[in-house]
Amino acid sequence: MxxxxxxxxxxxxxxxxxxxxxxxxxxxxxxxxxxxxxxxxxxxxxxxxxxxxxxxxxxxxxxxxxxxxxxxxxxxxxxxxxxxxxxxxxxxxxxxxxxxxxxxxxxxxxxxxxxxxxxxxxxxxxxxxxxSRVGGVPASGGASKPADPGVASTVWEDDDMRIFSTTDGSFYLGKPGGIVGIRNVPELQLLRRFLNSKPGAEDRFNAAERDIIRYYLAS
The missing domain is CATH 2.70.70.10 (Glucose Permease (Domain IIA))
Incomplete structure (x- = not known):
């Protein structure tokens, strides 16, 4: 890389x-x-x-x-x-x-x-x-684009937030304008229902979104 x-x-x-x-x-x-x-x-x-x-x-x-x-x-x-x-x-x-x-x-x-x-x-x-990394030569001899997981479906949604499932089995949050965050009680309730319905789902979000999710669940 x-x-x-x-x-x-x-x-x-x-x-x-x-x-x-x-x-x-x-x-x-x-x-x-x-x-x-x-x-x-x-x-x-x-x-x-x-x-x-x-x-x-x-x-x-x-x-x-x-x-x-x-x-x-x-x-x-x-x-x-x-x-x-x-x-x-x-x-x-x-x-x-x-x-x-x-x-x-x-x-x-x-x-x-x-x-x-x-x-x-x-x-x-x-x-x-x-x-320690700038100027290093990738093992493959060149940088490669990360594999696109591909969006399989929108699994949960309301007017402002969607939770997507991808073909590699991971999840991510999608919001208008690309802003990630839960702005009201219905969105937080949606997230809680989703996580309660899928044990272990929290760990299938990327690190940035896990931080955000844990912030809201603790609030």
Whole structure:
């Protein structure tokens, strides 16, 4: 798999705020930075091949502003504070494809690109993660597009949310505009009914959606 920095280059962009403990830059910001802030470019690009899972601002993630989440092979990337996006939910992207434009949406002190890398449900420092992979040669000799699972059917739905079943036996949430989140009680009830009817179904969603689902079920 090919890896690039989020500016689409093999050269690391300028870091304005590193991963880890910090003084909160604005009121309400975390004192432990769970990503890395980059500056010095306009187009925000995919760090590796993957499938777009979130476009917009998920419920509960308003501080991150406009976002794009991409599920890659073995990890999830989250790009936040974008001014606009150039991809749609479910789209497959390659390393270097544009995801959006750097901005200052959400709870920020200035224009930057906040990048998170999530492995096994835990945010890790993007800099050593990418540093060890950028410039590496894929075992196959080239990057390949992830296999498209194919949508088999809409298994549950209401006016605002659909739960899709795919041919590989996994599930994913679909919402207007590609925004993942449960915005009202009927949608939460729909999700609960679906999970109660299919034991083990929660584990058949991707990591990003499992995080969202667990957030709502615990609320």
């Amino acid at each position: 090919e890896f690039l920095w989020p500016n689409g280059s093999a050269v690391r962009p300028t870091i304005s705020s590193s991963f880890g403990p910090r003084k909160a830059p604005v009121a309400g910001a975390s004192t432990f930075h769970r990503g890395t802030d980059f500056v010095g470019y306009v187009a925000v690009r995919a760090v590796a091949d993957g499938q777009v899972k979130v476009v917009g601002t998920p419920y509960g993630w308003s501080a991150g502003g406009v976002q794009v989440w991409v599920q890659h092979d073995g990890f999830l990337s989250r790009s936040m504070h974008l001014s606009s996006t150039t991809v749609r939910d479910g789209q497959y992207v390659h390393a270097g494809d544009q995801l959006g434009v750097m901005g200052r949406t959400g709870n920020v002190s200035g224009v930057h690109h906040h990048l998170e890398i999530v492995v096994g449900g835990v945010q890790v420092d993007p800099v050593p993660f990418l540093s």
